[in-house]
Amino acid sequence: MSSKAQSEGSTASIGLLSWLPHSVHTSLLQRYDPRNPSALFPLLEECLGAHSKFAELRQRWGEKRTGKDASLAESWKTRGNAEFGKSRYAHAVECYNESLSFAPPAVLGQAPPASPLAIAYANRSAALFELRNFHEALADVERALGAGYPPATRYKLLRRKAQCELRLGVDENTVRATFENALASAQEAGHAEFARKVQMDIEELSSSVGDRPVAQNCPKSGADNPAGKLSHLRIRYVNSDRTLITTTALKKGDLILYDHPYASILSSPFRKARCETCMRKLRIAPIICNNCTTTWYCSDKCRDVASDSFHDRECLEPFVDDVDETTVLALRIYFALQRERKDETGLESDSVLRVQDGTVARVPGCSSEGIWIGTSASFLSLFDHLSLQPPATVIHSAITFLLLASHLSLDPGAPKTILQIWAKIRCNSFAIKVVGGDGSASKGDVQEKKDMKIGTGVYLKTSLVNHSCDPNAFVEFVGSGSGLALRAQKEIPIGGDISISYALDTASTLANRAPLAADDKTSLQLMLDCMRIREQVLHPHCRAMGETYDAVAERYAKLGNFIQSAEYCRKSLQTVSAVYGDESIETATEQFKLTQLVFNSGQIQPAITEVNRTLALFTKVFGVNGGGEDLIELRAMRSCLQNIRR
Secondary structure, three states: OOOEEEOOOOOOOOHOOOOHHHHHHHHHHHOOOOOOOOHHHHHHHHHHOOHHHEEEEEEOOOOOOOOOHHHHHHHHHHHHHHHOOOOHHHHHHHHHHHHHHHHOOOOOOOOOOHHHHHHHHHHHHHHHHOOOOOHHHHHHHHHHHHHOOOOHHHHHHHHHHHHHHOOOOOOHHHHHHHHHHHHHHHHHOOOOHHHHHHHHHHHHHHHHOOOOOOOOOOOOOOOOOOOOOOOEEEEEEEEEEEEEEOOOOOOOOOEEEEOOOEEEEEEEHHOEEOOOOOOOOOOOOOOOOOOOOOOOOOOOOHHHHHHHHHHHHOOOOOOHHOHHHHHHHHHHHHHHHEEEEEEEEEOHHHHHHHOOOOOOOOOEEOOOOOEEOOHHHHHHOOOHHHHHHHHHHHHHHHHHHHHHHHOEEEEHHHHHHHOOOOOOHHHEEEEEEEEEEOOOOOOOOOOEEEEEEEEEEOOOHHOOEOOOOOOOOEEEEEEOOEEEEEEOOOOOOOOOEEEEOOOHHHHHHHHHHHHHHOOOHHHHHHHHHHHHHHHHOOOOOOOHHHHHHHHHHHHHHHHHHHHHHHHHHHHHHHHHHHHHOOOOHHHHHHHHHHHHHHHHOOHHHHHHHHHHHHHHHHHHOOOOOOOHHHHHHEEEEHHHHHHHHH
16 A cells, blocks of 8 residues: 555654754764664664663653642632632533542542542532533532532532433432432431422422423433444455455445544644544533543543553653654554454454455455454554655654653563554554634635644554545545544446545645744745645645635735735635636625735736626625625725726
8 A cells, every 4th residue: 555645743852852962863864774774773772872861851751740739629619619609600610620620539538528529520510500411410410429529418419410310301210219319418417408498399390290301312422433334345455555446336425434543642732622532522521531630531431441542651641742643642552552462353244344355365454364354463564664754753753762662661672663653653644634713714715614633543444545646535534523434536436446635635734734834934835835735636626726725815915915815816716616606605705805905916907807897796796785894895995996097
């Protein structure tokens, strides 16, 4: 299989190795043999093994980061209580979330008062109840009780639990039993007034039979996703090259396969906003790591999955802040490979990939029965093209892995293995993206929303799909998380190879980096690079090309070059017109933007032409006096231009 576009941020943190002497770096570059990358590690040991910086880093990484803090938990709880008192319940939940992130877990045998964790869950459940988020409120009540909420006031939680159950349509006997537990708890605590309230709840429950809601299913966790059938696909193996083919004719838009990441990592800017495991956008009441403050999840299930698979190794570790995403992802896969058993049975179904009928040779990554295993053997069969990686990048990454292996007390061969994993990630990973807006698009822009990279993942089935400059399939991420869907971009005949464009992923990476550039000139250059790549593989009237031309025009305008900006805006206008029609609202708004640019460029006659053209189009699209403030601005521009001509 061909090498995929290299993933963003895949070079080990250069800042981490800024102490590396130039002479040593030059010597390593001269002695590095791309044909034998594994020989690099003895050289590193020879050059750097006794370097004092190694000892300093090991010492720093040996000091765990600060985790929970009861005083901060109390501070956030106080702020949440103040918001709750003002009936600003959504703000109160946000404060209680922060309180939960800092709250230490309950200590076995701890005397009253209760742990901050139990109090935070209880308080959040109250705010969620007021917001009518009864599922989440009920779950928080259970968590508060499990975290050691004090028995003296437990009756409050038990009553809230019963009220949630009542509104969720839980059967009457269960609700009644919960109310009776609350009543007994209040009586035991000597709170007669509260006991009377609960007694009234029980009496109202008996009188409201038949008027209660039907029980609803709880929302599914973000980790639940559909599984696609794969019986229509086969792996073709010719001359050591694996290709995914279809055994049935596919129409444009057909789902080819659905894939979960073998391993993935959430980008740091989206922490506390998306689930660390499934990358779905967090709901109002996230679940938080029991030890650190920055790792949040959408459900208990996702937290448990992360804890078992990768987070326990990373939690509170300083090195996570010093290295990049690809390095951390390589470590996750390394530990996953250590855990997996060689016995990978139970795969006989139509939800697995098989080799093409008649294939004789053993296909790498497949079992002896010709089934794509989808675990360690499949990952290890992916190409790494390590010898083609930039030497300086390989050297810096190898030094990082040597440091990490020492810090984590890994086997002597671990740095070499992790380097190979790292190279496989660079060749086979996908940038996980969702569509979103940052609020920066001005009125009339084509691109009101754009792809945002939220993480990186390795998808074993999708990694079998090869690159083409004329692809017949495309990748999209569904459910606003890490689930990947491969769909047909055009009709694919029986036996046809399935292909995607790796270049588009590279172009999107450049486009995503453009707004983050240090200055407008760098941002423009990134968008121009993105545009050139997309022009090679996309139809000129593809919507993505219109968005690209629009973004280039915007960056030229920021630099004050309105003539060049207008040139690319015209290209964008052609695409918008082809996609939406000559007399569409989209075309009218893009035409208006072009008129603004030509007017600002100081070209009198071209500006008059564009103003008249836009006014005529506005009349067709919006009516004689339609167009709102844009129409007023157009008339003002026409008047200004007429005065200049006089």
